[in-house]
Amino acid sequence: FLRNAAEDPKVLAIKMTLYRTSGEGNILNSLIQAARNGKQVAVLVELMARFDEAANIRWARRLEQAGIHVTYGVIGLKTHSKLILVVRRDYAKLRRYYHVGTGNYHAGTARLYTDLGVLGCGKDVGQDLTELFNYLTGYSPPPSYRKILAAPYSLKKMLLKKIEREIRLHSAEQPGLIQMKMNALEDADIVKALYKATTAGVRVDLIVRDTCRLRPGIPGLSESAKVISIVGRFLEHARITYFQNGGDEEYFIGSADFMHRNLESRVEVLIPVEASALRQELRLTLDVQLSDQRSAWDMRADGSYVQRKPANNENSLNAQDTLIGVAKRRLAAAKRHNEKRMREKLVNHFQYRLKNS
Secondary structure (H helix, E strand, O other), rough: OOEEEEEEEEEEEEEEOOEEEEEOHHHHHHHHHHHHHOOOOEEEEOOOOOOHEEEEEEEEHHHOOOOEEEEEOOOEEOOOOOOOOOOEEEOOEEEEEEEOOOOOOOOOOOEEEEEEEEEOOOHHHHHHHHHHHHOOOOOOOOOOOOOOEOOOOOOOHHHHHHHHHHHOOOOOOOOOOEEEEEEEEHHHHHHHHHHHHOOOOOEEEEEEEOHHHOOOOOOOOOEEEEEEOOOOOOEEEEOEEEEOHHHEEEEEOOOOOOOOHHHHEEEEEEEEOOOOHHHHHHHHHHHHOOOOOOOEEEEEEOOOOOEOOOOOOOOOOHHHHHHHHHHHHHHHHHHHHHHHHHHHHEEEEEHHHHHOO
């Protein structure tokens, strides 16, 4: 995405947040090449990224030497969001293309972590991200957004509203459902809201890799809650938030865990996933992980965990291997499709030459 943007003569500007990166992933080279090609390039570098402070200072200096506009975010807020915004002149108008992810732009962690990202060019999200970058670079006050949920100003408030809405829409005929996948659940207000939901009977499924303050299965409080942790070949790092919303389902992905620091003192972004094909991908991920009988650990009411075990003679794969298999089949299908298109092009080419020879 960045390499194409750097070479595309119709691209006017590239903006990006860098929390953690590495020299081997070609991210920096693409940004520098874009600047050399005359594009406006602005990069927000988080100098206080854990474990990478020294490296980020080196990258920032290298970018500045290439003529890139480097900023360091808003005072008092760590910028943890994973964003790329590309402004391109399409025909007679400008269009904004973007990537919003859950993982760092880091080649090393990309091999070890499971993460998600969305590429898009939606008008409302593009406008939201433009205003967010203007705020981060000091050119405007904190904006209100059309589509994205952004911390520290709107994300927590909107999450609490959506949990309350799920309680309000819950009924015996159409039970409410909240599903969240993240690294950690620690924020007291979010936990209280989820307890209120489970007390009302809303089903709450949580896939939490690390710290989780909510205890499932407590009589009269959280009997409709389930908390699992997936431990496998890769470190689970993706964040997914789902609300059934009375049938008008909502899916979000983004950079934020539901911890006090993420919601109150960091710049984080969650983006709605609205395309039906992408929603199916998220639904598959949630369903496969929640039904995992090999690498899933269930939290009990006392906070301890017990590993699930498959039933007798059950030859089930763990969640990560299942999703690897899905990815391999998709790649093979795409390869077959591309080969078929290539054959069709060759046939058409030779038919044209025979007809005109």
